[in-house]
Amino acid sequence: xAYSEKAKGYFSTELEGIKEAGTFKEERSIESPQAxxxxxxxxxxxxPKEVLxxxxxxxxxxxxxxxxxxxxxxGLNERGYGMSSVRxxxxxxxxxxxxxxxxxxxxxxxxxxxxPSCMDANAGVFDVVLDKEDAMIADRLVHxxxxxGMRLCKAQLYNYKHSNMEHLEEKLKETQDxxxxxxxxxxVFSMDGDIAKLDEICNLADKYDAMVLxxxxxxxxxxxKTGRGTHEHCGVLGRIDIITSTLGKALGGxxxxxxxxxxxxxxxxxxxxxxxxxxxxxxxxxxxxxxxxLDIISKTTDRRDxxxxxxxxxxxxxxxxxxxxxxxxxxxxxxxxxxxxxxQDMARDLYxxxxxxxxxxxxxxxxxxxxxxxxxxxxxxxxHIDRAIAAFTKIGExxxxxxxQKNEIIEMYGL
Amino acid sequence: xxxDLKKAIIDYVKKEYLEEDTQDDINESTPLISSGIxxxxxxxxxxxxxxxxxxxxxxxxxxxxEAFDTVNNIINLLKEFKVV
Ligand SMILES: Cc1ncc(COP(=O)(O)O)c(C=O)c1O
Numbered sequence: 001x002a003y004s005e006k007a008k009g010y011f012s013t014e015l016e017g018i019k020e021a022g023t024f025k026e027e028r029s030i031e032s033p034q035a036x037x038x039x040x041x042x043x044x045x046x047x048p049k050e051v052l053x054x055x056x057x058x059x060x061x062x063x064x065x066x067x068x069x070x071x072x073x074x075g076l077n078e079r080g081y082g083m084s085s086v087r088x089x090x091x092x093x094x095x096x097x098x099x100x101x102x103x104x105x106x107x108x109x110x111x112x113x114x115x116p117s118c119m120d121a122n123a124g125v126f127d128v129v130l131d132k133e134d135a136m137i138a139d140r141l142v143h144x145x146x147x148x149g150m151r152l153c154k155a156q157l158y159n160y161k162h163s164n165m166e167h168l169e170e171k172l173k174e175t176q177d178x179x180x181x182x183x184x185x186x187x188v189f190s191m192d193g194d195i196a197k198l199d200e201i202c203n204l205a206d207k208y209d210a211m212v213l214x215x216x217x218x219x220x221x222x223x224x225k226t227g228r229g230t231h232e233h234c235g236v237l238g239r240i241d242i243i244t245s246t247l248g249k250a251l252g253g254x255x256x257x258x259x260x261x262x263x264x265x266x267x268x269x270x271x272x273x274x275x276x277x278x279x280x281x282x283x284x285x286x287x288x289x290x291x292x293x294l295d296i297i298s299k300t301t302d303r304r305d306x307x308x309x310x311x312x313x314x315x316x317x318x319x320x321x322x323x324x325x326x327x328x329x330x331x332x333x334x335x336x337x338x339x340x341x342x343x344q345d346m347a348r349d350l351y352x353x354x355x356x357x358x359x360x361x362x363x364x365x366x367x368x369x370x371x372x373x374x375x376x377x378x379x380x381x382x383x384h385i386d387r388a389i390a391a392f393t394k395i396g397e398x399x400x401x402x403x404x405q406k407n408e409i410i411e412m413y414g415l
Numbered sequence: 416x417x418x419d420l421k422k423a424i425i426d427y428v429k430k431e432y433l434e435e436d437t438q439d440d441i442n443e444s445t446p447l448i449s450s451g452i453x454x455x456x457x458x459x460x461x462x463x464x465x466x467x468x469x470x471x472x473x474x475x476x477x478x479x480x481e482a483f484d485t486v487n488n489i490i491n492l493l494k495e496f497k498v499v
Contacts, residue, residue, distance in 0.1 A: 140457050158459070158463070161434070
C-alpha cells in the first residue's frame with residue numbers, strides 16, 4: 001500500500017476546492033421506487049419525507065409501472081439474473097436480439113446494437129466510424145458523453161454555435177477536403193429542453209455530403225406523434241444515419257443504451273466498439289422489461305399524449321403565474337432565475353413545500369443562466385402538476401420574482 | 416505586427432464565439448475560458464484557427480485553458496513557436 005500522505009493531502013485539497021467552488025454534489029437517499037411520489041431522506045439522517053418528484057427523466061412514468069415490473073420478474077425467472085459474459089462470447093440471448101429488433105422497428109432505422117449505457121454507446125461509436133482523415137462537427141452544447149466519445153476518436157474536431165445553422169454551414173465548407181464528415185447533435189438538449197433543427201441539419205448534410213448523428217436520449221419514446229423521437233418530430237424519419245439513445249430515461253429508466261442506424265455502421269460497432277466488446281452484456285431483467293416498454297408504447301400513444309398535455313398545461317400556468325421560463329414544448333421546463341444562489345434557495349424552499357426540484361448553475365449551465373429545471377412525467381397526475389404550480393407560485397412570491405423580466409431579476413439578485 | 420495579430424485573434428474570437436446580439440466586448444486581456452465565454456470543448460476551434468494560420472501544431476500539453484485564457488496569453492504561446 002503506498003497511499004502516501006502526499007497523495008491523500010492532494011485529494012483532500014481537491015475535494016475542499018470543489019466544496020469552496022460550490023459544486024460539491026450531495027446525494028439524497030430515496031427510500032421508495034422511482035415515481036411521482038417518493039420518500040426522500042434529506043438531509044442525511046432526517047426522517048423520510050414524502051415529496052413529489054419533478055426532477056427524474058421518468059418521462060413516460062414507466063420506471064415502476066406494474067407491467068414493466070412484471071416483465072422484469074418474468075425475465076429474471078425465464079432467463080436468469082446475470083450472463084457473466086460479454087455479448088460475443090456467451091452473453092447474447094434470444095431476448096437481446098428481440099430487443100434490438102424492436103428498437104430498430106420503433107426508431108425506423110436499419111439495425112440496432114445494445115450497449116451497457118448510452119454513455120458507452122457515445123464512447124464507442126465515433127472511434128469505430130471515423131478516422132484521422134475525417135471530421136466531426138458537433139453542436140457546442142452536446143452532452144458530455146459525446147464530448148468524451150469524440151475525444152477517443154482520431155478524427156478532426158470542429159464545433160458550431162448552438163443550433164446555429166449558418167455556423168454549421170461554415171464548418172461544413174471548411175472541412176470539404178475531409179474524407180467523411182459527421183454532423184453531431186443532441187436531439188433534445190438536456191439543460192434547455194430545446195430541440196435540434198434536424199430538418200435543416202439533414203438538408204445541410206445532404207448538400208455537403210455529411211453523415212448525421214443524433215443523441216436522442218431525452219426524446220426516444222415520446223417526441224413526435226408516435227414517440228419515435230426528435231427525428232419524427234422534425235419530419236426526418238429515415239434520414240438520420242446514426243441515433244444513439246438510452247433505456248435509462250423514458251424507456252423504463254433502468255440502464256442500457258444503443259446505437260441504431262445504417263446497418264453497416266451497426267455491424268462495425270459489433271466488431272469494433274470497445275465498450276461493447278469489453279464490457280458485460282445488458283442483464284436479462286433489463287432486456288425483458290425494456291422490451292415490454294417498447295410493446296406498451298408501440299401499441300398506444302396514450303402516455304406520450306398525456307405527457308404532452310401535462311407539459312402544455314404546466315408551461316402555460318407557470319407563464320401565467322409570472323415565471324420566466326424558456327419557451328418550448330419539451331417536458332424539460334427551465335425556470336430561469338439567473339442567480340445561482342437564488343436557484344439553490346428556491347429549490348430548497350420548494351423541497352420544504354414537498355416539491356423535489358434541483359437548481360442548476362455554472363458550470364453545468366453557462367454563467368448567469370442559473371435555473372430550476374422541472375421535468376414533467378406522464379406518471380404525474382394533474383393534481384401533482386397543480387400542486388407544483390401552487391408551490392412555485394408561493395415561493396416565487398416570497399422571492400418577489402413573479403412577473404419580473406430577466407433584467408429585473410438580475411437587478412434584484414445580481415448575476 | 417503584434418497589434419495586427421491581436422486584432423485578428425480578437426476578431427476571430429468574436430465571430431466564432433459571441434452571438435450577434437451580444438453586448439460583450441473583448442480585448443487582449445479579457446478572460447475567455449475562465450469567464451465561460453469559451454468552454455474547454457469549444458476551444459478547439461481557436462486552436463485549429465491558430466494552427467492553420469501559422470502552420471504549426473500546438474501539442475495538447477501546450478493547449479491548456481490557461482494558455483488560451485486571454486489573447487495576451489495566446490500571443491505568449493505563439494512566441495514559443497517563434498511565429499511572432
Ligand atoms: C443526451 C444524453 N446522452 C447520453 C446520456 C447517458 O445515458 P446513459 O445514462 O444511458 O449512459 C445522457 C444521460 O445523462 C444524456 O442526457
